[in-house]
Amino acid sequence: MSAGAQTATNSTAAATNAPAAAPALPPPTLDQRVSALEAYIQNGNPSASLMDTNGNQVTANTPIIGVAGPGHNTWMMTSTALVLFMTLPGLALFYGGLVRKKNVLSVLAQCFLITGLVTILWWLCGFSMAFGPGTGKHGPFWGDLGTYALFKGVTGASGGVSTPWVSLDVFACFQLTFAIITPALIIGSIAERMKFKAIFVFITLWMFVVYFPLAHMVWSGTGYMSGAANPASAGIKAIDFAGGTVVHMSSGWSAIVLCLILGKRIGFGKQNFTPHSLVATYIGTAMLWVGWYGFNAGSEVGADAVAANAFTTTTLATAVASFVWPMWEWLTKGRPSVLGFCSGAVAGLVVITPACGWVNPTGAVWIGIAAGTIPWFMCFKVKGWLGYDDALDTFGVHAIGGTVGAIMTGMLCDTAVNTLIPMQTNGVADHVKQVIEQFKAVGVTIALSVIGTIICAYITKALVGLRSSEEDEIQGLDISDHGEEGYHG
Amino acid sequence: MSAGAQTATNSTAAATNAPAAAPALPPPTLDQRVSALEAYIQNGNPSASLMDTNGNQVTANTPIIGVAGPGHNTWMMTSTALVLFMTLPGLALFYGGLVRKKNVLSVLAQCFLITGLVTILWWLCGFSMAFGPGTGKHGPFWGDLGTYALFKGVTGASGGVSTPWVSLDVFACFQLTFAIITPALIIGSIAERMKFKAIFVFITLWMFVVYFPLAHMVWSGTGYMSGAANPASAGIKAIDFAGGTVVHMSSGWSAIVLCLILGKRIGFGKQNFTPHSLVATYIGTAMLWVGWYGFNAGSEVGADAVAANAFTTTTLATAVASFVWPMWEWLTKGRPSVLGFCSGAVAGLVVITPACGWVNPTGAVWIGIAAGTIPWFMCFKVKGWLGYDDALDTFGVHAIGGTVGAIMTGMLCDTAVNTLIPMQTNGVADHVKQVIEQFKAVGVTIALSVIGTIICAYITKALVGLRSSEEDEIQGLDISDHGEEGYHG
Amino acid sequence: MSAGAQTATNSTAAATNAPAAAPALPPPTLDQRVSALEAYIQNGNPSASLMDTNGNQVTANTPIIGVAGPGHNTWMMTSTALVLFMTLPGLALFYGGLVRKKNVLSVLAQCFLITGLVTILWWLCGFSMAFGPGTGKHGPFWGDLGTYALFKGVTGASGGVSTPWVSLDVFACFQLTFAIITPALIIGSIAERMKFKAIFVFITLWMFVVYFPLAHMVWSGTGYMSGAANPASAGIKAIDFAGGTVVHMSSGWSAIVLCLILGKRIGFGKQNFTPHSLVATYIGTAMLWVGWYGFNAGSEVGADAVAANAFTTTTLATAVASFVWPMWEWLTKGRPSVLGFCSGAVAGLVVITPACGWVNPTGAVWIGIAAGTIPWFMCFKVKGWLGYDDALDTFGVHAIGGTVGAIMTGMLCDTAVNTLIPMQTNGVADHVKQVIEQFKAVGVTIALSVIGTIICAYITKALVGLRSSEEDEIQGLDISDHGEEGYHG
Amino acid sequence: MKKIEAIIKPFKLEEVKDALSEIGIEGMTVSEVKGFGRQKGHTEIYRGSEYTVDFLPKIKIELVVADAQTDAAVGAIIKSAKTGKIGDGKVFVSSVEQAVRIRTEEKGESAV
Amino acid sequence: MKKIEAIIKPFKLEEVKDALSEIGIEGMTVSEVKGFGRQKGHTEIYRGSEYTVDFLPKIKIELVVADAQTDAAVGAIIKSAKTGKIGDGKVFVSSVEQAVRIRTEEKGESAV
Amino acid sequence: MKKIEAIIKPFKLEEVKDALSEIGIEGMTVSEVKGFGRQKGHTEIYRGSEYTVDFLPKIKIELVVADAQTDAAVGAIIKSAKTGKIGDGKVFVSSVEQAVRIRTEEKGESAV
Ligand SMILES: Nc1ncnc2c1ncn2[C@@H]1O[C@H](COP(=O)(O)OP(=O)(O)O)[C@@H](O)[C@H]1O
Ligand SMILES: Nc1ncnc2c1ncn2[C@@H]1O[C@H](COP(=O)(O)OP(=O)(O)O)[C@@H](O)[C@H]1O
Numbered sequence A, B, C: 001m002s003a004g005a006q007t008a009t010n011s012t013a014a015a016t017n018a019p020a021a022a023p024a025l026p027p028p029t030l031d032q033r034v035s036a037l038e039a040y041i042q043n044g045n046p047s048a049s050l051m052d053t054n055g056n057q058v059t060a061n062t063p064i065i066g067v068a069g070p071g072h073n074t075w076m077m078t079s080t081a082l083v084l085f086m087t088l089p090g091l092a093l094f095y096g097g098l099v100r101k102k103n104v105l106s107v108l109a110q111c112f113l114i115t116g117l118v119t120i121l122w123w124l125c126g127f128s129m130a131f132g133p134g135t136g137k138h139g140p141f142w143g144d145l146g147t148y149a150l151f152k153g154v155t156g157a158s159g160g161v162s163t164p165w166v167s168l169d170v171f172a173c174f175q176l177t178f179a180i181i182t183p184a185l186i187i188g189s190i191a192e193r194m195k196f197k198a199i200f201v202f203i204t205l206w207m208f209v210v211y212f213p214l215a216h217m218v219w220s221g222t223g224y225m226s227g228a229a230n231p232a233s234a235g236i237k238a239i240d241f242a243g244g245t246v247v248h249m250s251s252g253w254s255a256i257v258l259c260l261i262l263g264k265r266i267g268f269g270k271q272n273f274t275p276h277s278l279v280a281t282y283i284g285t286a287m288l289w290v291g292w293y294g295f296n297a298g299s300e301v302g303a304d305a306v307a308a309n310a311f312t313t314t315t316l317a318t319a320v321a322s323f324v325w326p327m328w329e330w331l332t333k334g335r336p337s338v339l340g341f342c343s344g345a346v347a348g349l350v351v352i353t354p355a356c357g358w359v360n361p362t363g364a365v366w367i368g369i370a371a372g373t374i375p376w377f378m379c380f381k382v383k384g385w386l387g388y389d390d391a392l393d394t395f396g397v398h399a400i401g402g403t404v405g406a407i408m409t410g411m412l413c414d415t416a417v418n419t420l421i422p423m424q425t426n427g428v429a430d431h432v433k434q435v436i437e438q439f440k441a442v443g444v445t446i447a448l449s450v451i452g453t454i455i456c457a458y459i460t461k462a463l464v465g466l467r468s469s470e471e472d473e474i475q476g477l478d479i480s481d482h483g484e485e486g487y488h489g
Numbered sequence D, E, F: 001m002k003k004i005e006a007i008i009k010p011f012k013l014e015e016v017k018d019a020l021s022e023i024g025i026e027g028m029t030v031s032e033v034k035g036f037g038r039q040k041g042h043t044e045i046y047r048g049s050e051y052t053v054d055f056l057p058k059i060k061i062e063l064v065v066a067d068a069q070t071d072a073a074v075g076a077i078i079k080s081a082k083t084g085k086i087g088d089g090k091v092f093v094s095s096v097e098q099a100v101r102i103r104t105e106e107k108g109e110s111a112v
C-alpha cells in the first residue's frame, strides 16, 4: 500500500466500535485467531477472516485486533526517528554547510524553529486537518478539526483497517516529521536574507494554506488526488508513494516563488558565495540518505514486501544519481566535485520518492539516471540563463526533481511491485493513462503552491516585512538575528 | 510496563526451571500455542495460558517460550544502538561544542573513557549489582555479585517473565548504555578544569556508590523505590519510566556538588568563554533527540502501545520545549538563539524522561512548556545570582529538569496510558498520593547523589588530586592531558 | 546461522517451485500453520513441518511461506541503513579527519564515488557473482552471471530456506553495503596521493578480481571456505561471521600492497602530517561503532538469539579495545589520546567482526584486549621500524586486526552460542582443528588480496597512471582533483 | 619603496583588489584581523552569559610599492574601501628599505 | 607617528586592551599568529608519529599612535602583558610616515 | 634593528625555520596570509557558479634582527624558500626603532 493507503480515517471508529459490538458475537475460532496472526506477518487486515461475504463481522475480535504489531510498529518508530534525523541535523547541515560562515546559525535556527512550530500546529489541529476523514463537499480537500485535534484519540492502539499493525500515535508522529521537513526545504531558496520573524509568520500561514490541504488531497482516504487510498472516488487517480508532490514539489515551487518575491542576495553574482563547509554539507547529505530510508520505506507503514521494494529502489536510484551528476561535471568542467556527489544523491532521493513503492529495481536505475541529469542541467545551465538567486537550489533539485519523479512514476510503475496502481498498468496504454493522472496532480500541486505562496508571502510582508536590513545581511544573520557566531577561536 | 518492570531478576530461573519440569507435563495444546503467539503481538507473558489458577504450570512450554521475539528484540537492539549514539557522538558533540577550542578533545576523551570504563565495570559486576535479584535486608538497595557477574547466564535467550520477548544480553546492553551516559552527563559541570586521571578515579567510585544502587532501587524487581516493578513491597512507590531520578537527577545533583568542590575555571566571569562551535552543539543536540527515542520508548523493553506512547510524548514535549526556551530569550533579550533552541530541546527530553510512558500527549505538552521555562530560568537568572560555575549547565538542565520531571510525572500520569501506576490515579486525591511518593524518591535521590559525590570527590582528591595545574588549564586540556589538538591547519 | 548461512542460492527456486507444486497437495493443517508462525519467532524454517522425513513437501504452503517476516525484515532494513551509515558519513569522516585540510574533500569524494560505482556493479552482476549459486568446477569460487544479474528475481519476497524471513532485495542491499565499505577501507592507505581517476579504475577492477570471488567463497552456500553455509562440501571449513576475511583482511592486505606500489607521500617523515580534525575523526568513529551493530548483528539476517549475541559481543569487545589502546599510550607515552580511543574502538570492531556470532561475552572481552594491543603495537612500533607510509593505518588496523580476529574466532568459538561451528568445538582438540581451518582461510585471503591487488594496480598504472602530479599533491587533491575547498571563511 | 597597510571592511576586499589592479599593482598580501575602534561591536549571549564583542572582523592588506606609486595606491584604496560609515578603516604608509623577490633574487623596486 | 607591534600571550589580550583604553588609545588591530622563540613547545603524538610543535599561539597587536603617546602605550602593554614567564613576547616600535582614515580621508595623527 | 618580513609558500616553513635557526636566529613570528601576485590561481565551481580564486595561501614570517644579522637572515630565507617557480614570494626589510622583551623589559638588540 502507498502512504496514501495508511490514512487512519476510520481507525478510532474501528477500535472503539468492535469491542462494543463484541458481547453479542461468538468467540473467534482457532482458525480465525491463526489467520489474524498470519495477517500480522503479511501486513494484512486481521479482521478479514471475521467477516462474512457482506463484510459484517460474525465473530468477536481475536485478542490481537486493534493491537499494534511489534515488527511493524518497530519499523515505524525507527522510520520516524530516521525522518526526524533528516531535518535535525541532516538538512540543517546540508544547507548550513552551503551558506557563508556568517549565516550558518541562521539556517540551523530556522530548521529548529520549524520543528517546534510545526509540531505545535500538528498537535493543535494539523494532523486532524490532514488525516481527519473530512466529510461533505470539502472532504476531498480538507480534513476536519474535530477528529484528532489536540491528539484526541491518538493513542498506542492500532490505527485501523488500513494501517492495522501500527499505533495511531506513531503514525501521527511519522507524518509529523514529513510536515516538518517540507517547510524546512523552502529555506534553501531564501537563505541568507530573509528575516527570522518573517520566516516564522510565513511558515505558519503556509502550513494551513498549502501543506495540510495537499497532504489531505494526496494521502487521505477521502483525498481528491489519492489514487491509491481513495481509489473509488478520487477526482485525480494519481499515485505518490512518499511525497513527490506533497513534500518536494510543494516546497520547491513555493521556494522559487518566495525567492523571486524576496529578491537576490546583496552581492549576488559579484561576491564570492562559496559554501563555507562542504564537510558539513557532506555529512548532511549522508544523513539525509540514511534518514530517507525511513521516509520512503516507512511510507508503506509496515515492514512488508512493498517496504522492502521501496528500500531497494531508494538505494539504487540514489546511488546511480550520485554517480551520474559528478560524471556530467567531469565531462563538461573537467572535474567531479564533492558538491556534485552530494547534489546527485539528494536529487536521486527526491526523484525516487514518489516512485519508490511502485517501480521495480530497473525502473529505479532509470530514475537515478534522470535524477543525475535533469536537476544537474537546471543548476548548471538553466539557473545561469534565468539568473534567479535560488541560494541553495531548492527549485532545481526539489521542484524539478519532484516533478520529474511524479511523471516517471506513472511511466515506470509496475503491478508486480504493488497491486494498488489505479490504472493497473499492464501495457503502454495503461501507462499513458496513469501518466495523464500524474500530470493532473502535478498541475494542481504547482497551482496550489504558487498561489498559496504568493498569498502567504504578501500577508507576511504586510505584517512584519520579509527581508533583513542591508546592514544585517552584510554583517550576517547569525549575529543580527540570533546574537551568536557559529565558530569561535 | 515501566523500565522497572523489565528487571530480569528471575529470568534465568524461569528459563532453566521450565525445561527441567517439562518432561512430566503434557504437551501444550494448539490453543495454548496460539495464545503464546498472541502474547508476542501484545508484548504479554506467553506462559500465562500454561498456568492453572494457582500459577502452576500444567502443560509443557510451547516452542517459543524463552525465545526472544523478533519485533521486540529488533526494537531493543535498535534502541540500544540509539542510546549509545546519544553518548558517542551525541553528548560528546553537544558538550564539546560548548567548551573552548583548546578543551574540545578533553571532553571527547572523557566521554570515550567513560564508555569503555563503565562497560568493563558493567560486565564485571555492575549489571549484577543493579539488576541481580538482591536478597535479604540489602535486597531493596543493592543487587548481588553472583547472579550475572562476568555476564554469567546473560545470553540471547529471553530475559524472563517481565521481559519475555527480549534477549537478556540485549537488555543488559541496553541498560549498559544508560550506565554510560549518566556519568558522562556529569562532565558538563566540571569541564575545562578537572584532570583526566581524577575523572577516571572519581567515575569508578561513583558508579559503585551512586549509580548501581540507585538503578537497583528504582528499576529492579526488588527495588526500594520501584513502584512499578516491585509494586508489592517497594518502600517508596514512585514511578520513573526512563530515568528521571536514576539518570538525570543523579548526574545533575552530583555534578553541582563536584563543581562546587572543584571551584571555578580560571578567568570565570572575566574572560570570554564563548562556545567554540555551536554547529557541533547543534549536531549533538539533534543526535541526542534522535537517540533519546531509544532511551525513552526503548525503556518499555518491547514495541507495544506504551512504547508508542513514550515515543509520542517524547516528540511533543521536546518540540514544545525547544520552542518555548528561545521564545523566553526573544521576549527578555530580543533574540532567540540557536543555543536556546538546543537547550530547550535537551530540557524537554530530560523532563519527559521519567514521564514518557505514564502521561498522555496533552500531559506531554504541559511538560514541554515547563521544560522550556524552568531550566531556562535557572540558566538565565538563578545561575547568575548564585554565581557557581556549572560550565555547561548540567545542574540547570539535568538536576532541575529531572526533578521537575519526577514531580510532574506524579501530577500528570494517566491510567489510560499505563495500568501499572501504583496509585491508580483516577482523581486529584490519587495524584496527590502519587506526587508524595515522587517527592520521597526525589529526596532519596538527592541525598544519595550529594553524599555519594562528596565521598567520592574527597577520596579522589586524596588519591590523585582533582584539578589540572593552572598552566595546563590555561594552555588547554587537549595538549596537556592528551597531547593533541582538535583542529589543525 | 552465520552470514554465510544466509546465502540465498536456492531462494528463487524455493519461492517459485512451491506454488507450482501446491495444487496437488492438501492444504496445511492448523498445526502446520501454527508451526510456521512459531518458526517466525525462532527465525527458523517455516516449511520444516510441511515436509515428510525425506524432505518432500506433503501439504501446501501456509499463507506466510515466502513472505518476509516483519520483525526480521525490520532488523535487516535497519541494519542495511546502519551499514551504509558506516561508509557515509562514518568512514568518510573518520578518514577525512585524519588527513590534512587540503585533502579532506578528496577522501570524501572517494568514498562517495565508491558508493555509486559499486552499487552499479552490484546491480549489473556483482550480487549474482557473489551470491548466485555457481555451478560446476568454478562453483566454489565464483557465482554466476545469470541468476541475479540486473537484480532479476530480486524482489520483496523472502530469500529462501536459509533466510526465510527476510526479503531477498533487502538481503541484496544489505550485502551491497558490505561491498561498498570494503574498497572504501583501502583508501586509508593511499590517501593524499593517488589520483581520483586511478582510484576509479583500480576499484572497478578490484571488485571483480578480489571482492566478488572472496564474498562467494566465504558466504555463499557453495563457497570454498564457507564452513557454516556450505558445511558438507566446503574445501576449507572456516567460519567468518561478518567479514573478517572478506571485508577487513581483503581491504587491509590490498591496501598495504597498493600503498607500497604507490610510494610515500611527499614530505613523509619530514613534514607535519597532523590530522586536520580529530573532532571529525571522533564523530566518524562513533558512527562506525553504531553502524557496526548493523554490520555484525545484521549478519545473522534475522533478529534472533545469535544476532543478540553478536550485538553483545560487539559492544564488549569494542568498549574494551577502546579502553586498552589508550592505556598503552598512557603507559608508554605518558598520555592517552583521543586518537587512541578512536583507534582502539575501530580495532575492537574489526577483530570482533569474524567472531561476533560465534564467541560468548567472555571471549569478546579477550578479543577486546587483543584488539587494543596488537594493532596498537603495529601502529606505534612496527610501522616505524618498517617505514612504510600507510597513511591512515588500514594495514595496522584492518589487515592485522582482521587476521587476528579470524584466528581468535577459531580459538574462542562456543557451540553454546551457535550450533553451526563446523568443528563442533567442545575441547582443545576441536579448537585446534578449527584454528587450522581459520589459518587456511587466512592464507587464501592474503594470497588472493596480494596477487589481485598487484594485478589491478599495474593494469591501472598502465591505463591512467596511479599518482597525482607533485604539484597537485603539494597543492592538495581537493583543488586539483575536485576544484573545491573543504572549508571557507 | 613604501609599505602600505590598509585595514578595511571584509566585504570590500574584491573592490579594493580591483581598484589596485586597475592602476597596475599586481602584488599584495592579505590577512584576516580583528579591529578595535570607534565602530561599536555587538553583544552575544550564551545561556545568560553576556559578552560584548568589540573586536570586529577586518581585512588587512599589505603591499609594497615603488615610491612613485604610493599616492595612487593609497588613493585607490581609499576610494574603493569607503562606505562612509564608521569602521571603514585606515591606511598606514611606512618606508621599506629593501625588497627581494625570492624566485629570482631581484632586488629593489623591480622585486615588487 | 609610530607603529607599535606587540606579540603577547593570547589570554592577556583583554587585559592589554583595557590597559590601552585606559590611557586613551581607542584603536588597534589584532591578529592570531604563531610564535617561535625560547619558550619551549610540546610534543604531539598521532599513532606513533611524534611531532614537536614549537610554533605557539600568540596574539599580535598593531597600533599606530601619535609620537607623544608611544612611550605610554608601550608601557601600558608591557605592564599588562607581563606574567614573568618565558614567552611573554615582544614589543616593536617603528616609524609610520602617513596615516589616513578611510571614512573621512583625514590624514596624520588625527586619523589614528 | 631591522624587521624582515618574508612571504613564502606554506610548505617551505619548516625549511626556512631550520635555516634561520642554523644561523642563530631564535625568534620569529609567523602568520597565515593570502597572497595575490603573478602566480595564477585556480577556478572553483559550485553548482555552476564559477569563482576564480586568486588569493593563494602563503605564510608570512616576521622577525626583528640586529642590523648585523640582517643580510645573513635574508640570505638564509631566500635560499631555503626558493623553488624557482612563480609564487615563491618576497622578502621586505624595514627599520625598527625600538624592541622590548616584555618579560624582562630588556630593550634594543638584546631583546630580540
Ligand atoms: N590606532 C590604530 N592603529 C591600528 N589600527 C587601528 C587604529 N585605529 C583604528 N584601527 C583599525 O581600524 C579599524 C576601524 O577603526 P574605527 O575607529 O572603528 O573606524 P573609523 O576608521 O571609521 O574611524 C579598527 O577596527 C581597527 O582595526
Ligand atoms: N626576533 C624576533 N622577531 C619577531 N618575533 C619574535 C622574535 N623573538 C621572539 N618573537 C616572538 O615573541 C614570542 C616570545 O618569545 P620567547 O623567546 O618565546 O619568549 P620571551 O619573549 O619571554 O623571551 C615568540 O613566540 C615570537 O612570537
Ligand SMILES: Nc1ncnc2c1ncn2[C@@H]1O[C@H](COP(=O)(O)OP(=O)(O)O)[C@@H](O)[C@H]1O
Pocket: D026, D027, D028, D029, D030, D062, D063, D064, D065, D101, D102, D103, D112, F007, F034, F035, F036, F037, F038, F039, F056, F058, F085, F086, F087, F088, F089, F090
Ligand atoms: N607588492 C607586493 N607587496 C606585498 N606582497 C606582495 C607583493 N607582490 C607579491 N607579494 C606577495 O608575494 C607572493 C608571491 O608573489 P608572486 O608575484 O605570485 O610570485 P613571485 O614572488 O614568484 O614573483 C604573493 O602571493 C603575495 O603574497
